[in-house]
Amino acid sequence: MYIDINKVTTISSLGGGPIGAGWAAHFLSKGFKVKSYIHDIEEKSSYETIIKTAWKSLKEMGLHEEASLKNLTISSSLEEVLHETHFVQESIPEILELKSNFYKILGELLPEQIIIASSTSGLTMTEIQKLCGTPERTVIGHPFNPPYLLPLVEIVGGKKTAASTIDWAFSFYQSAGKKPLAMKKEIPGFVATRLQEALWREALHMVAAGEATPEQIDTALINGPAPRMAVQGQCMAFHVACGSGGMATNLDQFGPALKLPWTRLKAPELTDSLRNQMVEGCETMSKGKGFEEMARQRDKSIVAILNAIKDSR
Amino acid sequence: MYIDINKVTTISSLGGGPIGAGWAAHFLSKGFKVKSYIHDIEEKSSYETIIKTAWKSLKEMGLHEEASLKNLTISSSLEEVLHETHFVQESIPEILELKSNFYKILGELLPEQIIIASSTSGLTMTEIQKLCGTPERTVIGHPFNPPYLLPLVEIVGGKKTAASTIDWAFSFYQSAGKKPLAMKKEIPGFVATRLQEALWREALHMVAAGEATPEQIDTALINGPAPRMAVQGQCMAFHVACGSGGMATNLDQFGPALKLPWTRLKAPELTDSLRNQMVEGCETMSKGKGFEEMARQRDKSIVAILNAIKDSR
Numbered sequence: 001m002y003i004d005i006n007k008v009t010t011i012s013s014l015g016g017g018p019i020g021a022g023w024a025a026h027f028l029s030k031g032f033k034v035k036s037y038i039h040d041i042e043e044k045s046s047y048e049t050i051i052k053t054a055w056k057s058l059k060e061m062g063l064h065e066e067a068s069l070k071n072l073t074i075s076s077s078l079e080e081v082l083h084e085t086h087f088v089q090e091s092i093p094e095i096l097e098l099k100s101n102f103y104k105i106l107g108e109l110l111p112e113q114i115i116i117a118s119s120t121s122g123l124t125m126t127e128i129q130k131l132c133g134t135p136e137r138t139v140i141g142h143p144f145n146p147p148y149l150l151p152l153v154e155i156v157g158g159k160k161t162a163a164s165t166i167d168w169a170f171s172f173y174q175s176a177g178k179k180p181l182a183m184k185k186e187i188p189g190f191v192a193t194r195l196q197e198a199l200w201r202e203a204l205h206m207v208a209a210g211e212a213t214p215e216q217i218d219t220a221l222i223n224g225p226a227p228r229m230a231v232q233g234q235c236m237a238f239h240v241a242c243g244s245g246g247m248a249t250n251l252d253q254f255g256p257a258l259k260l261p262w263t264r265l266k267a268p269e270l271t272d273s274l275r276n277q278m279v280e281g282c283e284t285m286s287k288g289k290g291f292e293e294m295a296r297q298r299d300k301s302i303v304a305i306l307n308a309i310k311d312s313r
Numbered sequence: 314m315y316i317d318i319n320k321v322t323t324i325s326s327l328g329g330g331p332i333g334a335g336w337a338a339h340f341l342s343k344g345f346k347v348k349s350y351i352h353d354i355e356e357k358s359s360y361e362t363i364i365k366t367a368w369k370s371l372k373e374m375g376l377h378e379e380a381s382l383k384n385l386t387i388s389s390s391l392e393e394v395l396h397e398t399h400f401v402q403e404s405i406p407e408i409l410e411l412k413s414n415f416y417k418i419l420g421e422l423l424p425e426q427i428i429i430a431s432s433t434s435g436l437t438m439t440e441i442q443k444l445c446g447t448p449e450r451t452v453i454g455h456p457f458n459p460p461y462l463l464p465l466v467e468i469v470g471g472k473k474t475a476a477s478t479i480d481w482a483f484s485f486y487q488s489a490g491k492k493p494l495a496m497k498k499e500i501p502g503f504v505a506t507r508l509q510e511a512l513w514r515e516a517l518h519m520v521a522a523g524e525a526t527p528e529q530i531d532t533a534l535i536n537g538p539a540p541r542m543a544v545q546g547q548c549m550a551f552h553v554a555c556g557s558g559g560m561a562t563n564l565d566q567f568g569p570a571l572k573l574p575w576t577r578l579k580a581p582e583l584t585d586s587l588r589n590q591m592v593e594g595c596e597t598m599s600k601g602k603g604f605e606e607m608a609r610q611r612d613k614s615i616v617a618i619l620n621a622i623k624d625s626r
Contacts, residue, residue, distance in 0.1 A: 053605070191524075204580060211497060223464040234509070
C-alpha cells in the first residue's frame with residue numbers, strides 16, 4: 001500500500017522553525033533530497049543559518065556519501081514542496097486549528113501512499129487528523145531537540161491511524177538513522193518528555209522552596225545521573241547497580257523507599273505485576289550478560305563520555 | 314581549626330560495600346594513601362575485586378602521578394584504620410541505629426580536627442550525629458554511583474554541623490577531583506536523587522499504566538534527553554533551546570504547559586519570584602555567552618558523546 005522504504009529518496013520538511021530546519025539537516029546528512037516548506041519566504045535566511053550550523057555537527061558525526069547541501073530546496077509554495085515527494089515531516093506551529101486545517105489540505109494534495117508524520121510535542125494525532133480526508137496515513141514522529149543530533153523519534157498514531165502506518169514509520173525512521181520508539185498508548189508528553197517533565201517540575205519545586213538553585217540543579221545533573229543515563233537508562237542503571245540480584249533486588253529490597261519523600265511525586269503501588277514487568281524488561285535488555293560485564297561496559301562508556309567532553313565542562 | 318587541606322595525604326574509607334570500595338579507588342587514583350575498614354575480613358577479596366575493576370576505568374581517566382594500588386591497606390581494626398588519618402569517608406550500611414552508634418565511636422577515636430563525611434543517601438546528618446560527642450565536624454558527602462567515576466558529591470550538614478565543616482568539605486572534595494554541591498537545606502534525597510526519583514516514579518507509573526515498557530523508557534532516555542543532559546542540565550537546556558529569549562521566554566510562553574498532564578507530578582505555582590530565580594540562575598550560568606555560541610558548544614559536546622560511545626550503543 002505505502003511506498004517501498006528503499007525507494008524513498010525525496011522528503012518534504014514542512015515548517016520554518018528550528019525543528020523543521022533540524023529535520024531537513026538530518027535528512028540531508030543521510031543523503032536524501034529535501035524540499036522544505038516555509039510559510040514566509042522572508043524566513044529563508046534564518047532557515048539556512050540553522051541548516052549551516054547543524055551541518056558542522058553533522059559533518060563531525062559523519063555524512064552519508066551522497067549527502068550534500070545542494071540537495072536542499074526551500075520554497076513557500078506548498079504544492080511545489082509536496083510534488084513527487086516520498087515522505088512528509090510536518091513541523092508547523094503547535095496551534096490545533098492551524099494544524100488540523102493544514103492536514104485537511106495535505107490530505108487533498110498528497111497521494112494516499114505517502115505517509116505524513118507530525119513533529120508535534122503538545123497535540124495528539126487524534127485531534128490533528130480530524131479534518132484530514134485520509135487520516136490512516138497520518139502519524140506522530142516526535143523528535144528530540146536538536147533533531148539533527150538526538151536519535152530518538154517517538155511514534156504514535158491517532159484513533160484513525162492505520163497500524164501499517166506505524167510500522168512503516170518505524171522502519172523508515174530506523175533506515176534513516178533514527179532510533180524510533182512506537183508507543184503503546186496515545187498519552188500527552190509521550191515517553192521522553194513525560195520523564196523529563198517530572199524531573200523538571202521537581203526542579204522547579206526545589207527552587208521555589210529554597211532547596212536548590214538552578215545552578216545546583218544543573219551541577220547535580222551534569223555530574224551525577226546524566227553521564228550514566230546516556231549509557232544506561234534508569235531501569236538498566238538500577239538493574240546493574242544491584243549486582244546479581246538486579247531489578248528484582250532493587251524493587252524487593254528498596255521498594256519501601258518508594259514511599260519516602262524523595263520527590264513530590266507519589267509512586268504507584270508496587271504490585272506483583274509491575275514488579276515482574278520491570279524485572280522481565282531488564283532481563284530482556286541484559287541479553288544474557290552478567291552484571292559485572294554490564295557494569296564494566298557502563299564504566300567504559302562513562303569514561304569515554306567524560307573524557308570526550310572534559311574540555312567543555 | 315581543621316587540618317590544612319593541602320596536608321591531607323591519608324584517607325580512611327569505612328565500609329566494605331561498593332560505595333566504600335568505590336571511594337577508596339577514587340582517592341587512590343588521586344594519589345592519596347587509603348586505609349580501608351571492612352567489618353568482616355572475609356570480605357577482603359570481593360573488596361579488592363571492586364577496586365581492581367574500578368582501576369581499569371580510572372587508568373583510562375588518567376591517574377595522579379603518585380597514584381598506586383600499593384597505597385591501599387585493608388583492615389577490620391577500626392583503631393588501626395583511623396590511626397593518623399586526615400579525613401574519614403564513611404559508607405557503612407544504611408541502618409540508623411548502627412550508624413549513630415558508629416558515629417559515637419568515631420567521635421571518641423578521632424581527634425577533633427578530623428572531618429567525618431558520610432556517604433548516606435537515605436538518612437540525615439541530624440539523625441546520624443545524635444550520639445556523637447563531636448558532631449560539629451560531621452557532614453554528609455553523598456557520592457553518585459559509581460563513586461570513582463561520577464564527579465558529584467552533595468554536601469549537607471545536620472543541625473549540629475559547623476558551617477566551617479561544610480566549607481572544608483567543599484574545598485577538600487574539589488581539591489580531590491570531585492564536583493561538590495553544598496546544599497541549602499537538609500532535605501531527603503538531596504538534589505540529584507530527588508530529580509532522578511521524580512523521573513523514576515513517573516517511569517514506574519507509565520509501566521504500571523501500560524503506557525510504556527522498561528525497554529521503551531530506557532530507549533527514550535538514552536536517545537533523547539540524557540546525552541544532552543550530560544552537557545547541559547535541564548535549566549540550561551531550556552534556556553538555550555529558547556533562543557535569545559532564554560529561560561524568560563521558556564517560562565513566560567510555555568508556563569501554561571506546566572498545567573498540562575505531561576507527568577503525574579503537579580508543578581509549583583509559577584510566581585514572579587520563581588520565574589526570576591530561574592532566569593537569573595540561567596543568566597549567571599551563561600557567563601555572558603550568546604545562545605548561538607552555547608548551542609554550538611552543546612552540539613559539539615553531544616557529537617563528542619555520541620561518537621565516543623557509538624560502538625557500545
